[in-house]
Amino acid sequence: MGCVLKDAILSLCDGMEARFISMRRAFHRIPEPSFAEHQTQAKICSYLKGAGISFKSGVGGTGVIADIKGSRGRTIALRSDMDALNIGEDTGLSFASRNKGFMHACGHDAHMAMVLGAGLVIKRLGSDLPGRVRLIFQPGEETPPGGALRMIKEGALGSPRVGAIIGAHVVASVPSGKIAFNDGAISAAADDFRVTIIGRGGHGSNPHECVDAIVVAAQFITALQTVVSRRVSGLDNVVVSIGKISGGERDNIIAGTVEMVGTIRTKTPDLRRRVPAMIKKLLHGTCSGFGAKGRFEFIAGYPPIVCDEKFSGLVKRACTDILGKSRVTKTEELRMGGEDFAYYARQVPGTFMFVGVGNKKKDSSKSLHSSRFDIDEPVLKSGVAAMAYSAYRYLSREKEA
Numbered sequence: 334m335g336c337v338l339k340d341a342i343l344s345l346c347d348g349m350e351a352r353f354i355s356m357r358r359a360f361h362r363i364p365e366p367s368f369a370e371h372q373t374q375a376k377i378c379s380y381l382k383g384a385g386i387s388f389k390s391g392v393g394g395t396g397v398i399a400d401i402k403g404s405r406g407r408t409i410a411l412r413s414d415m416d417a418l419n420i421g422e423d424t425g426l427s428f429a430s431r432n433k434g435f436m437h438a439c440g441h442d443a444h445m446a447m448v449l450g451a452g453l454v455i456k457r458l459g460s461d462l463p464g465r466v467r468l469i470f471q472p473g474e475e476t477p478p479g480g481a482l483r484m485i486k487e488g489a490l491g492s493p494r495v496g497a498i499i500g501a502h503v504v505a506s507v508p509s510g511k512i513a514f515n516d517g518a519i520s521a522a523a524d525d526f527r528v529t530i531i532g533r534g535g536h537g538s539n540p541h542e543c544v545d546a547i548v549v550a551a552q553f554i555t556a557l558q559t560v561v562s563r564r565v566s567g568l569d570n571v572v573v574s575i576g577k578i579s580g581g582e583r584d585n586i587i588a589g590t591v592e593m594v595g596t597i598r599t600k601t602p603d604l605r606r607r608v609p610a611m612i613k614k615l616l617h618g619t620c621s622g623f624g625a626k627g628r629f630e631f632i633a634g635y636p637p638i639v640c641d642e643k644f645s646g647l648v649k650r651a652c653t654d655i656l657g658k659s660r661v662t663k664t665e666e667l668r669m670g671g672e673d674f675a676y677y678a679r680q681v682p683g684t685f686m687f688v689g690v691g692n693k694k695k696d697s698s699k700s701l702h703s704s705r706f707d708i709d710e711p712v713l714k715s716g717v718a719a720m721a722y723s724a725y726r727y728l729s730r731e732k733e734a
């Protein structure tokens with residue numbers, strides 16, 4: 334049975350490969366920003382309708398949930414994100430973005446094609462599906478608070494209750510054709526912060542009558558580097574970065590205020606609490622030394638993804654079985670990145686697969702969020718096979734038990 338099923342999935346994947354690629358390209362042409370994935374939603378719905386898969390759209394905004402129902406049994410979910418980034422595409426591909434200023438530079442077009450592809454394959458396999466497979470297409474992964482929480486609130490994991498969930502992300506750091514996994518907390522808590530330094534502006538020739546917010550900001554940014562290097566243990570993984578700074582008017586005016594925003598990446602609840610407190614204290618201390626005022630605002634982002642060990646084991650075994658041992662590997666990718674898949678994995682056992690797309694010969698080794706990011710398209714087929722077969726394995730195990 335296992336072997337027959339495996340062969341059936343592999344031959345369907347071969348036969349439908351052109352379809353997976355054309356779906357990916359169709360999504361790639363119409364990148365849309367977080368929570369405004371309207372064209373994308375319509376496209377997903379039309380593919381589902383064409384395949385005779387029942388679905389519900391408008392979930393969590395522009396999200397879509399589709400169920401492929403087999404005989405009674407448990408339910409497994411496959412999740413894809415839908416949004417793109419406001420990056421101008423620079424790939425020169427024939428199917429490059431038609432929505433100017435936006436690009437699928439994080440591979441979410443590939444995620445949608447793989448989850449849809451797995452749905453199509455499972456639907457084609459027909460009657461002996463020993464449970465239910467739910468496809469979740471979620472808006473707004475790139476923009477905290479993210480689309481996952483709203484999808485969950487609006488029933489993505491309910492009626493019937495989802496028993497386990499698989500998420501995936503393409504990555505160029507893993508060689509094309511391989512699928513990688515990671516143990517424990519595989520992503521970081523990704524929180525943001527905003528700092529405002531309020532001094533006193535004035536004429537550039539009279540700095541002694543002013544409190545120069547730019548000088549205070551410079552001191553603060555320099556001191557900030559010691560949070561990671563001197564306050565946190567060398568054994569802990571922490572990142573603190575300022576990504577944007579703005580202040581001042583022109584050459585001969587002392588700046589009255591400076592604003593900056595940054596990100597904090599941590600792996601434990603303790604550090605997630607302590608690091609922002611350290612930054613706030615440092616800000617207030619620095620400001621008071623210069624006669625300025627500091628305002629600190631913490632903007633909570635995604636928690637870390639923690640994979641379920643047992644379920645991850647099952648999915649890893651399924652991937653090894655269908656793709657071969659040499660094509661299942663490990664990765665450090667996303668170590669300090671954030672992903673709102675974390676919210677699903679907090680509710681039900683989850684695992685996250687990294688689908689390798691790195692292929693130097695095909696120029697698909699650019700990092701995520703690069704204006705030249707592209708995937709190596711034959712990997713879509715492997716991703717579909719891995720997801721479809723893992724779903725079957727999860728559903729049929731219950732019958733055996």
Ligand SMILES: [Zn+2]
Pocket residue numbers: 439475701702
């Ligand atoms: Zn991204």
Ligand SMILES: [Zn+2]
Pocket residue numbers: 439440441474502
């Ligand atoms: Zn992404």
